[in-house]
Structures are given as C-alpha cells and as structure tokens.
Amino acid sequence: MLAGIAKQQGQSAPFAMAGPAPKIDIERLKALLDGVNAFGLNGQTGGFNRIGYSDADMAVRDWFADRMEAAELAVSRDAVNNIFGRFGPEDGPCVMAGSHLDTVPEGGAFDGSLGACVALECVQAMREAGIAPQTAVVVAVTAEEEGRFGGMLGSQAIAGKVTAEWIDAARDSDGIALLDAMRAQGLNGRDAVNCAWPKGAITAFLEMHIEQGPVLERAGCPVGIVHGISGVCFLQVRFTGVANHSGTTPMDMRADAFAGLADLACRIPAIIAETGTDQSRVTIGKVELNPNFAHTIPGIAAFSIVIRDTSEPVMRALKSSTLRDIRAAADVHGLKTDIEEKSWLTPVTLDANLHALLVGEAERLGIAHLDMPSGAGHDAQTMQSLCPSGLIFVPSRDGISHAPGEWTDWGYIEKGAQVMLNALVRLSSA
Ligand SMILES: [Zn+2]
Numbered sequence: 001m002l003a004g005i006a007k008q009q010g011q012s013a014p015f016a017m018a019g020p021a022p023k024i025d026i027e028r029l030k031a032l033l034d035g036v037n038a039f040g041l042n043g044q045t046g047g048f049n050r051i052g053y054s055d056a057d058m059a060v061r062d063w064f065a066d067r068m069e070a071a072e073l074a075v076s077r078d079a080v081n082n083i084f085g086r087f088g089p090e091d092g093p094c095v096m097a098g099s100h101l102d103t104v105p106e107g108g109a110f111d112g113s114l115g116a117c118v119a120l121e122c123v124q125a126m127r128e129a130g131i132a133p134q135t136a137v138v139v140a141v142t143a144e145e146e147g148r149f150g151g152m153l154g155s156q157a158i159a160g161k162v163t164a165e166w167i168d169a170a171r172d173s174d175g176i177a178l179l180d181a182m183r184a185q186g187l188n189g190r191d192a193v194n195c196a197w198p199k200g201a202i203t204a205f206l207e208m209h210i211e212q213g214p215v216l217e218r219a220g221c222p223v224g225i226v227h228g229i230s231g232v233c234f235l236q237v238r239f240t241g242v243a244n245h246s247g248t249t250p251m252d253m254r255a256d257a258f259a260g261l262a263d264l265a266c267r268i269p270a271i272i273a274e275t276g277t278d279q280s281r282v283t284i285g286k287v288e289l290n291p292n293f294a295h296t297i298p299g300i301a302a303f304s305i306v307i308r309d310t311s312e313p314v315m316r317a318l319k320s321s322t323l324r325d326i327r328a329a330a331d332v333h334g335l336k337t338d339i340e341e342k343s344w345l346t347p348v349t350l351d352a353n354l355h356a357l358l359v360g361e362a363e364r365l366g367i368a369h370l371d372m373p374s375g376a377g378h379d380a381q382t383m384q385s386l387c388p389s390g391l392i393f394v395p396s397r398d399g400i401s402h403a404p405g406e407w408t409d410w411g412y413i414e415k416g417a418q419v420m421l422n423a424l425v426r427l428s429s430a
Contacts (some may be wrong), residue, residue: 022122022129022425024417026410029121032067036060036101036113046104046404052144052153053081055180057102064101064116064141071124073139080157080182081143087123088136088428095133095427096387097122097206097420098140099379100154107146108406114394114413115208116141121183122421126428133428135203142379149178151193155382161198167192197386202426204354205383208392208420210408212376214399222412223369223419224393225358229381230279230373231315233307233345237326238338243291243299257301258289260333267325275317279373280307282318310347310373346379351388354423358390361422367415376401390423392416 040049040056050057058081065083068075073085086094099115119139126133142154149170156162167189170178182189211217216224235316241255265284272280283306290300305322309315330337354373362369372393374381380391394416397407 001421002337005419018153020129021318022131022421023123024118024121024125024421025128026414026417028124028194029117029413029417029420030307030410032117033109033113034118035067036064036117037109039063039102042106045106047104048109048404049105049107050101050103051105052102052146052148054176056184058185060101061141061143063089064120068120068139071120072127073123078157078195079188080153080195081185081187082154082158082195083141083242083411085120085123085139086136087127088133092136092202094136094138095204095206095424096138096140096383097203097424098138098142099207099209099315100142100145102144102146102148104146104402105423106399106404108404109403110210110396110406111401112145112213112409114408117282118208118413118417118420119206121417122424125421126425131425133425134430135428137424137428138202140205145379147377148172149181152377152379152382155194155379157195158197159382161382161385162192162195164190164193178249180186199386200383202383202387204351205380205387205389206354206358206392206423206427207380207383207389208394208416209378209380210406211374211393211396212399213396213403215372216370216393216395217397217399219370221370222395222415223367224364224372224395225369226374226380226391226393227350227352227355227371228310228373229350229377229391230281230308230310230375231312232343232345232377233315234342234344235305235307235319235320235322236340236342237303237305239301239303239330239333241299241334242297242306246295246297248393249297254297255299255334256297257333257335258298260329260335261287261301261303263332264326264329267288271318271321271325275314275321277309277311277314278281279308279310279375280314280318281375282306282322283308308375312347315347330397346375348384350380350384350390354388354390357426358392358419358423361426362419365415365418365422367419392420 068085
C-alpha cells in the first residue's frame with residue numbers, strides 16, 4: 001500500500017502542484033478548538049466533561065459534523081457514532097486522519113480534540129490551496145477513546161476489533177452497561193461489530209495528539225514522531241498477613257501486609273535496573289488496606305501493579321522479576337500472596353514507512369523533531385492493526401494532561417499540524 005512512499009521521500013520538491021503551498025491557518029484552528037470546548041466545560045474547575053455517550057459527547061459530535069459539512073465534506077456516521085468527513089474522490093481507498101472528541105472526567109482542552117480539529121483544518125487548507133487529492137482524505141472523529149467502557153470502542157470498531165461478547169459485557173466504573181448507555185442516545189451497540197472497514201480501504205491513518213508527558217518540553221523540541229506505543233500488563237495483587245493490635249504486637253512478631261507492600265515498592269527501581277529499559281514503567285497506583293485503621297496492623301493489602309514498556313520481551317522480563325519480588329517481599333514479612341493478571345496489552349510498533357515520511361516532512365520544513373515512543377494509548381495503535389498508522393506529538397506544558405491545566409503552546413501546534421498537512425498532501429497525491 002505504501003510502496004510509493006519511499007520513492008516520494010527521495011524527491012526534493014515539496015509537492016507537484018500549482019498554486020501556493022497549503023498552510024495551516026492557526027486562527028481558524030483555534031476557533032475550531034474553542035468551538036469544540038464550548039461543550040462539556042465545568043465553569044467551576046475549568047475541566048471538560050465529554051464522557052463517551054454522554055449528552056455533551058453526543059452534542060459536540062453533532063456540532064463537529066456540521067463543521068465538516070460547512071467545509072463541504074461528505075459526512076457519514078457509523079453505529080458507534082464515529083463521524084467521517086470525506087474530501088476528494090467519492091470512491092476508492094482513502095487516507096484517514098483524526099482523533100477523538102470524548103474526554104476523561106474533568107479532562108483538558110487538547111487531549112483528542114486537538115487532533116480532530118487539526119485533521120479538519122488540514123483538509124480546509126488543502127482545499128484553500130486548490131489541491132484536488134487523487135486519494136480521498138477522510139477526517140475521522142472517533143468515539144469513546146478514553147475507555148469509559150474499558151476499550152477504545154471507536155477505533156476498535158473501525159479496525160474490526162470488537163466482539164459481540166465484549167459489547168454485551170462492557171460496563172463503566174458505575175456499573176452502567178455500554179449497551180444501555182448507547183441505547184439512551186439512540187444507538188444500537190450490537191451494531192458495533194458491523195463498523196469494520198475492509199483491509200485496503202484505508203491506505204494510511206495519521207493522528208496528531210498532545211504528548212501528555214514531559215519529554216518534548218524537556219528536550220525543547222516542538223514535534224515528536226512516534227515509533228511505537230507501550231504495552232500494558234495489569235496485575236492485581238493481594239498480600240494477606242494478620243491484623244492485630246498495634247500496641248501489643250512486638251515488631252518482630254507481625255505479619256504486616258502494608259510493610260510487605262512498602263518493601264515491594266522499594267524494589268521497583270532495582271527491578272527496572274535489572275530487566276527494564278529507559279522506556280519501562282512499573283507503577284503501584286491503587287492500594288486498599290484492611291482494616292485501614294490507625295491502631296491496627298494491616299492484615300490485607302490489595303493493590304495494582306501496572307507494567308509498561310515498548311518491547312514485549314522486556315515486558316515479559318519485567319513481569320517475571322516483579323512476580324519474583326512480590327513473593328520475596330511476602331516471604332520477608334510472612335504474608336500469603338494472591339496474584340491475578342487482569343490484562344495484557346501488547347506493545348504496538350507503528351508503520352516504519354509512515355514514520356520515515358513524517359520525519360522527512362518535518363526535516364523539509366526545518367522543524368526539530370524527536371523520535372519517541374508513546375507511554376499512553378491512542379487510536380493510532382488500534383488503527384495500525386488495520387492499516388499503516390502514524391502519530392505526531394506536540395509538547396504538553398509541564399507534562400500535564402487529563403486535567404484542567406493541560407496546555408500546548410500554539411506555536412508548537414502550528415508546527416505539528418503543518419507536518420501533518422504536508423504528509424496528508426503527499427499521501428493523497430497518488
Ligand atoms: Zn487522547
């Protein structure tokens with residue numbers, strides 16, 4: 001599918017076309033993002049609440065579909081409320097670009113929304129420059145990316161990665177069934193299995209997203225070109241000791257579940273030094289103690305351990321070192337262990353040709369860029385299972401995301417968006 005890319009990269013002229021080179025209109029892009037962020041704003045906190053299949057999420061999609069129609073795109077929706085706006089030939093394969101509009105509770109102004117807006121701005125800039133693409137460019141606004149129901153439903157549906165069993169079982173953290181949440185918005189979740197695009201229908205997928213971490217900012221770099229996305233191993237562990245009086249039980253006669261947990265937490269840097277890489281992350285993020293009372297030795301510590309890395313062999317090695325140290329910490333403190341692997345998501349390598357194409361466009365534009373992995377999940381990783389996919393990052397101020405303080409400098413956004421635009425022009429010109 002991308003056989004033409006390597007050849008095109010060798011060309012030094014930017015584009016074979018008449019008229020001015022297409023350019024991002026940053027003011028138009030700002031206005032579009034402001035329009036999106038009129039939906040779901042909590043005036044008290046400054047956070048955005050467009051949770052998948054909430055009223056605000058449905059409303060922003062209708063509004064965005066109107067913006068696509070105003071930009072003279074052919075707009076369509078599928079059963080999970082992914083929205084597509086097609087620019088160029090009605091038939092044949094397409095190049096797809098986009099991201100999501102849903103947010104986490106009290107999320108920020110840029111996560112997902114920026115990528116959806118940039119995709120629409122790119123086709124508007126192409127039209128303005130008089131470009132008639134040979135291959136259609138489809139702007140995609142994906143549904144339920146933030147995982148209210150535990151997946152990335154929109155892109156998984158496009159990629160044919162949802163099963164009827166999963167749809168029937170999916171619940172949010174309040175116990176609301178996906179099928180009920182969708183039904184309340186007039187959607188039939190069971191049709192999610194019919195949303196898949198056939199192989200070959202999408203020749204490439206591009207997404208621009210905020211980094212959601214501090215790496216680009218620390219490097220002083222405006223653009224990241226992502227080569228891969230970390231996998232995630234989720235272990236749920238339970239240490240069981242003996243709850244007892246904190247005053248009468250001598251220190252050497254305790255089976256203190258929290259002491260075992262603390263011991264394990266202190267071993268994490270050594271686990272990473274032994275079997276990890278600089279991409280490795282091991283996190284104990286959720287802890288429940290029982291009885292959780294100031295004057296009682298904790299009898300039970302139940303906690304999560306999440307292991308991430310961009311290499312599957314490294315993840316496996318980290319997991320086995322972690323399991324070994326869980327048992328070692330339990331032995332030291334006289335605890336019984338129960339370990340359950342809740343999920344294992346394999347790391348994803350994004351398309352190497354698309355990565356090279358994005359690097360090439362950044363270089364042609366004289367934009368400094370960093371080759372980097374993503375520690376967070378994105379639609380592009382799901383889409384990679386269907387078609388070659390690429391991901392562009394722009395810096396997050398102070399590395400903050402999923403919070404009202406989320407911010408990206410518009411100068412950086414303009415650079416990242418221009419890389420995306422030039423890549424789309426190139427991909428759609430053949
Ligand atoms: Zn996102």
